[in-house]
Amino acid sequence: xxxxxxxxxxxxxxxxxxxxxxxxxxxxxxxxxxxxxxxxxxxxxxxxxxxxxxxxxxxxxxxxxxxxxxxxxxxxxxxxxxxxxxxxxxxxxxxxxxxxxxxxxxxxxxxxxxxxxxxxxxxxxxxxxxxxxxxxxxxxxxxxxxxxxxxxxxxxxxxxxxxxxxxxxxxxxxxxxxxxxxxxxxxxxxxxxxxxxxxxxxxxxxxxxxxxxxxxxxxxxxxxxxxxxxxxxxxxxxxxxxxxxxxxxxxxxxxxxxxxxxxxx
Numbered sequence: 001x002x003x004x005x006x007x008x009x010x011x012x013x014x015x016x017x018x019x020x021x022x023x024x025x026x027x028x029x030x031x032x033x034x035x036x037x038x039x040x041x042x043x044x045x046x047x048x049x050x051x052x053x054x055x056x057x058x059x060x061x062x063x064x065x066x067x068x069x070x071x072x073x074x075x076x077x078x079x080x081x082x083x084x085x086x087x088x089x090x091x092x093x094x095x096x097x098x099x100x101x102x103x104x105x106x107x108x109x110x111x112x113x114x115x116x117x118x119x120x121x122x123x124x125x126x127x128x129x130x131x132x133x134x135x136x137x138x139x140x141x142x143x144x145x146x147x148x149x150x151x152x153x154x155x156x157x158x159x160x161x162x163x164x165x166x167x168x169x170x171x172x173x174x175x176x177x178x179x180x181x182x183x184x185x186x187x188x189x190x191x192x193x194x195x196x197x198x199x200x201x202x203x204x205x206x207x208x209x210x211x212x213x214x215x216x217x218x219x220x221x222x223x224x225x226x227x228x229x230x231x232x233x234x235x236x237x238x239x240x241x242x243x244x245x246x247x248x249x250x251x252x253x254x255x256x257x258x259x260x261x262x263x264x265x
Contacts, residue, residue, distance in 0.1 A: 011083060012044035013201055014068065014169070019077035021063055037063055039226040041077070045218065048199040052212035054259065055222030061205045064227075065171050068203065069093040081168070094167040096158050098174040102146040108157045109133065109142030115164035132160040135197075136190065152183040156190070163198060172204040176211070188214050192239055209255050213248065214241055221258045231258045 019041035022034040037060040045051050053061050066072035068079055070093065078085065095101075102111045112129050119125045133142050136156035146154055155175060162170055176184045188211060195202060206212050212219050213235065221231040233255070237248055 013047035013082060014045040015080040016041055016043050017078050018042065019079065020075045021067060022075045036226040039228050041229055043220055043229055043232050045201060048201055049217045050195050050202045050204065050215055051218045051220060052204045052206055052216035053220050053222060054206060054209060054212050055227065056224050059222050059225055059227045061222060062173055065173060065203065065205065069171055093169050093171060094162040094165055095171045095173065096162050096175045098177045100146065100154055101158055102154055104146050107143050107145055108138060108149065111157055112161045112164060115161045128164055132164045136160045151179050152187060155179065155187055159194065163194065167200060170200055170202045172202060174205050191215060209252065213252055219255065221255060
């Protein structure tokens with residue numbers, strides 16, 4: 001009888017182990033010289049996953065993202081990206097923030113073109129920018145400046161600028177928080193479509209549990225400070241997701257419970 005071939009386990013793209021972050025406190029009791037923000041954070045992320053982070057305001061989600069991207073150092077623990085320590089920032093890690101990040105003196109086209117500035121062939125740059133303008137629904141709007149675009153259109157331009165770089169990890173820090181309700185719904189649908197077309201790894205901070213449930217393959221629930229991982233939840237439901245279905249409704253209640261929002265159950 002032949003031996004079955006060994007199956008090599010797939011290594012995660014991102015692996016966080018025993019992560020701590022403390023800050024010095026100026027002018028406080030000398031006995032309490034540091035404040036711990038992140039405490040023993042552990043999780044892993046598969047390549048191509050869409051991961052949402054939810055947690056209370058001020059718990060350190062943005063600090064965690066800066067450490068994961070290599071822009072800030074941890075006090076203890078490790079962050080491995082493709083098995084190597086994440087240090088000193090990585091040009092293949094791209095951020096999209098809550099605030100508008102477009103350069104106001106550049107058109108939408110010029111803002112997106114920044115992502116392919118190292119491409120020496122102008123025709124290839126033009127073709128790429130036009131492709132990504134169309135991808136995010138901004139065809140015909142490339143010549144407009146940011147102040148001439150709606151909030152949703154500016155978000156689309158920022159997403160296009162991020163995607164055109166072909167990032168290893170796309171970090172999104174509450175990117176839709178400032179948008180109106182209907183535009184947020186539209187952007188969620190567009191992010192699902194974009195992720196289906198370009199299965200890059202997306203790490204996404206949100207305070208909206210329904211947003212997390214609609215978008216994520218994995219939801220990481222963080223606690224109050226000092227922040228720990230309260231839950232690391234796979235979301236194994238096909239898209240589009242129907243919140244009236246028992247399984248998803250039950251998971252929604254579970255996340256509210258972890259967030260301490262018992263009144264919402």
